Every structure is written in C-alpha cells, then in structure tokens.
Amino acid sequence: MRVSSSIDSIYQNNVTLAQDLKSFVDTHIISNKYEKWHYISRIKSLESFALKLERGGISSSSTSLDDFFACTIVVENSTQIDKAKDLVNKFCDIKCKRPNSNNFTHKQSSSFEFDDLRLYVTIKDDVTVPNEQIKKIVFEIQIKTFLFHAWTIAVHDLTYKSDEINWGKQRVAYQIRAVLEQAECAIADILNLSKLPQLDKNNKETKALNKILNVFKNHFNKIDLPSDLVRLCSNTSLLLNQFEVKENQLDAFLKAETSAGRGTKMLGLSPYQIVLLGIFYQCEDKLLSVLMGEIKLSIKIVITRELLDFIQPDIRKFILDNSIPGIIVLA
Structure with a gap:
C-alpha cells in the first residue's frame, strides 16, 4: 500500500517511543500476571496506522496515539476480568473504558458485535520508567476471555482484513460469537446451573x-x-x-x-x-x-x-x- 510521506513521518517519529512503551508494559504485565493468563502486544503497522489516520481515527499528537501501541490480557473466563483490571490499576491510570458500563449497552439484544473490555490508560506518575515521555501516551489494554480471544484469532483476518466484502462471512462470524457468549454465561454461572433439576444428578x-x-x-x-x-x-x-x-x-x-x-x-x-x-x-x-x-x-x-x-x-x-x-x- 502507498503511504503518504507526511503520514510515514508521523509514524516514524512515534515508533521508537512506542517500542519503549511496549518493552515496559510487556515486562510489567508478564511478570505480574497469573500463570494461566495469556498476554500479547503489538505496535500498529505503518499500513494499518495510515488507514486509521486517513479516516481521522488518530490524532497527529503522540499523546493521543491510543492505538499505536496496544496489548491484550487473556483470562480463563469472565470471573477473572476484575482481577486483570486490578493488575492494570497497579501501574496505570485508567482514563476511560469501553464499554463504559457493566450493566448498560448500546447494542440491540439481537446484536453480537465486538465489545470486549478496552481500557485506555497512561502510566502512573509514581511509576519508574526508562523514558518519562511514555507516561504521556494513552494506550489501549484489552481484557478478554480465552473463548473470545480464540474467536478473534479465528475470524478477524477472515472478516476485517480480507480482500473481499462478504456479508455471509460476517454473519457466520457473529453467529459464532453469539454461541460463545452463551458458553461464557454458562461458565460464569456453572455452580448455580449445576443445581438445576435437569443437572443436579449423580451416577x-x-x-x-x-x-x-x-x-x-x-x-x-x-x-x-x-x-x-x-x-x-x-x-x-x-x-x-x-x-x-x-x-x-x-x-x-x-x-x-x-x-x-x-x-x-x-x-x-x-x-x-x-x-x-x-x-x-x-x-x-x-x-x-x-x-x-x-x-x-x-x-x-x-x-x-x-x-x-x-x-x-x-x-x-x-x-x-x-x-x-x-x-x-x-x-
């Protein structure tokens, strides 16, 4: 993909700083997360950065590059999400989150679009970092369960990074997500569900x-x-x-x-x-x-x-x- 030199310049001016941020966050989360959790991080590619910038999704200010560096904490199930948030709170200030509320959603009940928890954070002032400039950067931390992480891996490139626009593929992807949401609900409430008359049995x-x-x-x-x-x-x-x-x-x-x-x-x-x-x-x-x-x-x-x-x-x-x-x- 062709990228304008002005966009390339913004990218190159920020990539080194983003690498410093990635190194710090990677080390901190990996050393403090639970062993069963999974962690991944990335610096946005030039092509992806350019596409988002062109539609006005990114400011040219380095302090607003909320998607330049991003990472994901993957936990066993939804009961562990608050523990992951506690880990983030130890070294980050949460500026905002999406969805904004745990009990209110913009989605229709018939919709199963992506809405995993995203925290937009900065490094706390009292945390020691190798480069003080990275404390100015707002970055994204996603927290999701293994089931939804697997869904993302399985369908993301098929539906979002494809060389064709296919309604049917997107429809199937969200049908799968709906099934996984039901599975997550069952896992989170497994103890109560096991006491239902249909399941409260022995052999x-x-x-x-x-x-x-x-x-x-x-x-x-x-x-x-x-x-x-x-x-x-x-x-x-x-x-x-x-x-x-x-x-x-x-x-x-x-x-x-x-x-x-x-x-x-x-x-x-x-x-x-x-x-x-x-x-x-x-x-x-x-x-x-x-x-x-x-x-x-x-x-x-x-x-x-x-x-x-x-x-x-x-x-x-x-x-x-x-x-x-x-x-x-x-x-």
Missing part, C-alpha cells in the same frame, strides 16, 4: 469418587492433599477396585493403618502411596495372588523408594528379585 462413578474424596478430606489436612483432588480420587478408585476394596471401606481401612503406626502417620508418603502401603498390609492375600501371577493387574502400580522401605521384608525382597508385570519399582 455410580461420581458417588464412588465423592465417598473417596470425603475420606481423604476427613483424614488429611488440606496442605497434604493435591490441588487436583479429582485425579487423586480417580487413581485411588482404580487401586481399590483392583484389590476389591469398596469405597465405603476406605475410612476403616485408613483408621486401621493409622492405628498400626502407618496410615496418616507416614509423613514421607503421599495420600495415594499411603493407601497403596495399606494394600500391602490389609489385602495381603490378594497381593500375593498378584505377585504369584494368579491375578493379572489391570493398572500400573508404582512403588517409590520411600514406600519400599515400609513394605514387609519378605514381600519387598520378592518384588526386588522378580520382574512382576504391572509393578514398577523406583528404587
């Missing part, structure tokens, strides 16, 4: 896993349990099923192990490894059948060095001296 698997979950919560401090309790309960369920221990027997199982000086007193073992150690003592007949090859394991059993130290000496020796299908020794 055999979830009932069994919840029994295991309750036992773990009753026997272990929260700090001793993993954040992924679903995986722990699922792994434990497979182990119990292998040795025909019912979920409602796990409570008595752990109490017996703890009374014997093992169980929750084994501080060097994970909750799963404590249950596995209990299998060696509470289910010895079944265990021997496995070791002798009479029962084939349907799961993999990993025995750590720490666990091995507490297994009965004769069984420990047998495991170390023989290759048993399904048993992996990390010793």
Whole structure:
C-alpha cells in the first residue's frame, strides 16, 4: 500500500517511543500476571496506522496515539476480568473504558458485535520508567476471555482484513460469537446451573469418587492433599477396585493403618502411596495372588523408594528379585 510521506513521518517519529512503551508494559504485565493468563502486544503497522489516520481515527499528537501501541490480557473466563483490571490499576491510570458500563449497552439484544473490555490508560506518575515521555501516551489494554480471544484469532483476518466484502462471512462470524457468549454465561454461572433439576444428578462413578474424596478430606489436612483432588480420587478408585476394596471401606481401612503406626502417620508418603502401603498390609492375600501371577493387574502400580522401605521384608525382597508385570519399582 502507498503511504503518504507526511503520514510515514508521523509514524516514524512515534515508533521508537512506542517500542519503549511496549518493552515496559510487556515486562510489567508478564511478570505480574497469573500463570494461566495469556498476554500479547503489538505496535500498529505503518499500513494499518495510515488507514486509521486517513479516516481521522488518530490524532497527529503522540499523546493521543491510543492505538499505536496496544496489548491484550487473556483470562480463563469472565470471573477473572476484575482481577486483570486490578493488575492494570497497579501501574496505570485508567482514563476511560469501553464499554463504559457493566450493566448498560448500546447494542440491540439481537446484536453480537465486538465489545470486549478496552481500557485506555497512561502510566502512573509514581511509576519508574526508562523514558518519562511514555507516561504521556494513552494506550489501549484489552481484557478478554480465552473463548473470545480464540474467536478473534479465528475470524478477524477472515472478516476485517480480507480482500473481499462478504456479508455471509460476517454473519457466520457473529453467529459464532453469539454461541460463545452463551458458553461464557454458562461458565460464569456453572455452580448455580449445576443445581438445576435437569443437572443436579449423580451416577455410580461420581458417588464412588465423592465417598473417596470425603475420606481423604476427613483424614488429611488440606496442605497434604493435591490441588487436583479429582485425579487423586480417580487413581485411588482404580487401586481399590483392583484389590476389591469398596469405597465405603476406605475410612476403616485408613483408621486401621493409622492405628498400626502407618496410615496418616507416614509423613514421607503421599495420600495415594499411603493407601497403596495399606494394600500391602490389609489385602495381603490378594497381593500375593498378584505377585504369584494368579491375578493379572489391570493398572500400573508404582512403588517409590520411600514406600519400599515400609513394605514387609519378605514381600519387598520378592518384588526386588522378580520382574512382576504391572509393578514398577523406583528404587
């Protein structure tokens, strides 16, 4: 695209300053955002800058180049948007935002056009920056969810940066956005939705896993349990099923192990490894059948060095001296 030399001059006069701003903002947000969040930033290309300037969308003043540099913080879902705003507030003054209100919109109910949160900000006066001039620049920070970010990536170039104007493509793009908006609503209100009569149900698997979950919560401090309790309960369920221990027997199982000086007193073992150690003592007949090859394991059993130290000496020796299908020794 041909660009007028006067427009090119404005662009070149501001691009270095924008690069300094980008470097500062990138460093600050990346070092302070939550690990699961995503962050991207860009300096507007000369061609895009010229197109916007030609329609009067940009002032020639460097302090008004609100779209010269812009960045986006992508969060898991809409419940995290306020946390992202708090991050921005720590080093920026918010001059204005769009949409301006959380509970009022200019859109018709039948419209699903782009309206992700955009904050127009400047660097706070009391924040140390490598170049004081960048504090004068108003720039844009978008905050959006992963679903809407994916929508932008998938359809933006197809609908906005295309070599054709196609009503049908735009129609499909906004139909997709409407579906994603419904999904975002469901995610944000997932707890209440799960209590609806149509969804407030159980099945055999979830009932069994919840029994295991309750036992773990009753026997272990929260700090001793993993954040992924679903995986722990699922792994434990497979182990119990292998040795025909019912979920409602796990409570008595752990109490017996703890009374014997093992169980929750084994501080060097994970909750799963404590249950596995209990299998060696509470289910010895079944265990021997496995070791002798009479029962084939349907799961993999990993025995750590720490666990091995507490297994009965004769069984420990047998495991170390023989290759048993399904048993992996990390010793």
